[in-house]
Amino acid sequence: MYEPSTSSEKSSEDQQRISDRGGALEAKLGHYLALTYSERDALRWLERRERTFEAGSIVIREGEETALLHIVASGWLHGSKQLPDGGRQILRFYFLGDLTSTFSIAWNVSAATLTAVSDCTLFELPRDALGRLFRDHPRLGGLLYAVSAAEQVAMAERLTSVGRTDALTRVSTLLLDIRAQLRVVDGENGSVFELPLTLQDLGDAVGLTNTHVSRTLKNLEERGLVERDGRIIRIVDVDELTRLVDYHDRLTHVATDWLP
């Protein structure tokens, strides 16, 4: 059913010189903090083993033994948990510069399944490379800690949405969330974006069935809050929707004044 694809060798426009991809993590962390030359260098050293995965393929499966972390160099992924009854919960999405350490740093097996949503390129690094980074660049360690905390708050926000709000709010916050993350990657592309997710995926992210996500999106369209054209989503009025569902962006700004 699912085929973990290894190193696909497509010669499309995706094919670039490897060095062009470097600096994903550096770019993300540099967004929060002015990095020194040696810090930049250390971050680039993490990005040497590159690997590509095609859309739909699984990078690591929940419960699978692994000593590797990944940095997203291009594309889009999600982390999910499987339930005994066949259900699935999508926990979060990963974009350019994200470090997928959360689910594999604290154990020798992965605590979640990592799936490529679009074709994507990842840098693989051994766990202890991160240990060395903490040792040699404690300020980066602290920054990683802060970013991890911000991501945890983002997940807390999703938990709140899933636990205590109705379908319309849940789907809306997810759309706003994805848009906010994509905006960092793609720059200021406003309120239109491609959503390469099935209704099943969306439902698994917000705790609804695909059928009900369908109805909810229809509802959002009828209210004039969202427009759809195939996989293209347009949020008609971002500010209005943000207010309506009380959405909070937790990832754009992170305090770093407490770092040494």
Next chain:
Amino acid sequence: MYEPSTSSEKSSEDQQRISDRGGALEAKLGHYLALTYSERDALRWLERRERTFEAGSIVIREGEETALLHIVASGWLHGSKQLPDGGRQILRFYFLGDLTSTFSIAWNVSAATLTAVSDCTLFELPRDALGRLFRDHPRLGGLLYAVSAAEQVAMAERLTSVGRTDALTRVSTLLLDIRAQLRVVDGENGSVFELPLTLQDLGDAVGLTNTHVSRTLKNLEERGLVERDGRIIRIVDVDELTRLVDYHDRLTHVATDWLP
């Protein structure tokens, strides 16, 4: 309604010499890793400003400006988010040795409300004390990062429970979760514990109404899975319930082999 209590001065058996309370964080982290003398010393240095809060009082409110972190020295707290419609989501509980940095390290305001469930004692420390810890003791920084990752996975587990399982499973996993955390604190106290939470609290933690939590607990009793006597909870067969609801303890073991 809620009264933030400052420094209550009760002279019950809780009243001990201050130095007796120290080492909460040290004890917790020492559980995962053999600490050096200087690391222990550094951790104790964080625990100097002690403050007590009585049950029900609020330590920090969501949105309130703060530059402080807290280490739990005794008692029991929870972190929660408020919704515009009056609803509330409890995000996690905090016990002895827990560091409440997640919601206040990445911004200058707290991202959640921190409430004392029982009477409790906290150590207050400024955020930049943690920055210095990362600088001077990078191995502890890495360990804090790993522990934070484990806690994030625990929250992911709750999200999965709330998003994709029925009431009985949600309540059961919460009980097992609380028991697992208390067990670390109180030692091997088996399957009986006091639960100083209202049904409203339980519901806010798992995304149910208090009425339905009541019915669900009754259901658990009727099935012979749980016994109740006032606030005392007894899980009849922990292993059986663990299997039944596919619960995973994420906090007891954390990999540290990757640290420098």
Next chain:
DNA sequence: CGCGTATTTGAAAGGGCTCAAACGTTGTGG
């Protein structure tokens, strides 16, 4: 003892689910 707060229980409503079928879309192979 009496009051406020938490719990329990009941009846009815509703939001979201299940099941099922029809309809689009995409990609592939003849």
Next chain:
DNA sequence: CCACAACGTTTGAGCCCTTTCAAATACGCG
């Protein structure tokens, strides 16, 4: 380039789990 298969989406009807609303009961505490 069409046909078909596979997959995703939409829509409908009925049901069920959880909520809502309300009232009664139990509990703790001054």
